[in-house]
Every structure is written in C-alpha cells, then in structure tokens.
Amino acid sequence: MKPERTLTIGIDIDGTVTEPSSIVPMMNESFGKHLRYEDCFVYNLAEVYGISDEAFVDWLDKHGERLYDEAPVHGTADLILRSWFNRHRLIYISAREARHREVTLNWFSRYRIPFHELDLIGSHDKLAAAQRWHVDLFLEDRLENALQLSEALEIPILLFDTPYNQGTLPELVHRVHSWEQVDALVESLPIKRLLGSQS
Structure with missing residues (x-):
C-alpha cells in the first residue's frame, strides 16, 4: 500500500475549480456577441471581445458577483x-x-467544496501568496501564472488545458485535461519536500 501523502496544494478557482467556459455566455449577453469558448484564444478577454481593458474591468466590477455565483463546477472537481x-x-x-x-464562500458551501484556506488576493500575481502558504504544487489555468510559479518555486504545476493557454511547457508544468487526471498525477508526481529536500 502506498504511504499517505500530505501535500499543501495551491488551487486557483476560476477556470480551475469552476468551468472555464462559464464566462463566455455572460460576455456574449453583455456585448452582443456570439463567440464560443473555443474562440477565447488568449486569457485577456478584452482582446477576444475587441473591447478596452478598462471596459472589461468595468464589466467584471458590475457582473463579477453574478459570474461567481452562477459558475458551474469544472468536471468532478468537487468530488x-x-x-x-x-x-x-x-x-x-x-x-x-x-x-x-x-x-465565494456561499458557492463553496453550495457545492460542498472543502478548503483549509481561502486567499482572495485581487491580483493575478500569485507568487507571494504561494510562497507564504509554502505550497508543494499548484493547480492553474493561466499559462503566465504556471510559468512564473514553476520557475520561481521549482514545484509542479498542473495546467488545465484551455484554448487560451496553448504553448510549449517547461518540464515542471504538466498539461491536464480532467480532474481525474489531476487526481492520478497528484498521487504520482515527485514532490521535493516529500523527498527530503526543502521546497
């Protein structure tokens, strides 16, 4: 029998625990478009929708609450x-x-998603938070975050495959297609801390 692993896992929420396509219908509704999730070829949706960054920030400011409340769970993340x-x-x-x-807490409660800590940092730069929590690996959908965290922390990153995060990945970043695949990888990846070195 394999020994029980005790890892500190850093987990992004939007596009990782929530279904990554869930923002598209709301954006279409607001901006009169008929885009598909597959059309979201970059993470910056302002570029995809042909609007200014300021317009997107304003949209998210007005609609974020509804977006976070209505987003479905990504696959079997909850289980x-x-x-x-x-x-x-x-x-x-x-x-x-x-x-x-x-x-966010209400959504977690509704879908019975457990957590030990919930750190809403208001920024895409997650490096300082990941360092503060001493994470052993990280689950993410944004390519830039995956590259930064893997390089700076030298830890495995599991990157959920999306239209907006395509590209060549370094050795520590593993592209995944389902939560079942994530589950299997978490049980098999070599984690530095568990091998006796400092992560």
Whole structure:
C-alpha cells in the first residue's frame, strides 16, 4: 500500500475549480456577441471581445458577483477535492477581490467544496501568496501564472488545458485535461519536500 501523502496544494478557482467556459455566455449577453469558448484564444478577454481593458474591468466590477455565483463546477472537481480534504492541505489562491469572499464562500458551501484556506488576493500575481502558504504544487489555468510559479518555486504545476493557454511547457508544468487526471498525477508526481529536500 502506498504511504499517505500530505501535500499543501495551491488551487486557483476560476477556470480551475469552476468551468472555464462559464464566462463566455455572460460576455456574449453583455456585448452582443456570439463567440464560443473555443474562440477565447488568449486569457485577456478584452482582446477576444475587441473591447478596452478598462471596459472589461468595468464589466467584471458590475457582473463579477453574478459570474461567481452562477459558475458551474469544472468536471468532478468537487468530488476529488472532497476526497483530498483529509489527506492534503487545500489552499485556494485566487485573483478574486476580497469583497467577493461571501459569494465565494456561499458557492463553496453550495457545492460542498472543502478548503483549509481561502486567499482572495485581487491580483493575478500569485507568487507571494504561494510562497507564504509554502505550497508543494499548484493547480492553474493561466499559462503566465504556471510559468512564473514553476520557475520561481521549482514545484509542479498542473495546467488545465484551455484554448487560451496553448504553448510549449517547461518540464515542471504538466498539461491536464480532467480532474481525474489531476487526481492520478497528484498521487504520482515527485514532490521535493516529500523527498527530503526543502521546497
């Protein structure tokens, strides 16, 4: 029998625990477009929708609460996160703003998604938070975050495959297509801390 692993897992929320395509219908509704999730070829949706960055920030400011409340769970994320809860430390590090903590907690409660810490940092730069929580690996959908975290922390990153994060990946970044694949990788990846070195 394999020994129980106790990992500190950093987990992004939007596009990782939530279904990555869930923002597209709301954006279409607001901007009169008929784009598909597959058309979102870059992470910056302002570029995809042909609007200014300021217009997108304003849209998210007005519609973020609804977006975070209505987003469906990504695949079997809820089931797998529940199965991890008693064996691993689950630290959610999200670019959501602190003012969205209540809607986030309500969503987690509705879908029975467990957590040990919920860190809403209001920024896409998650490096300082990942360092503060001493994460052993990170689950993410944004390519730039995956590259930064893997290089700076020298830890495995599991990057959920999306139209907007295509490209060549370094050795520590593993492209994944389902939460089932993530679950299997978490059990098999070599984690530095568990091998006796400092992560």
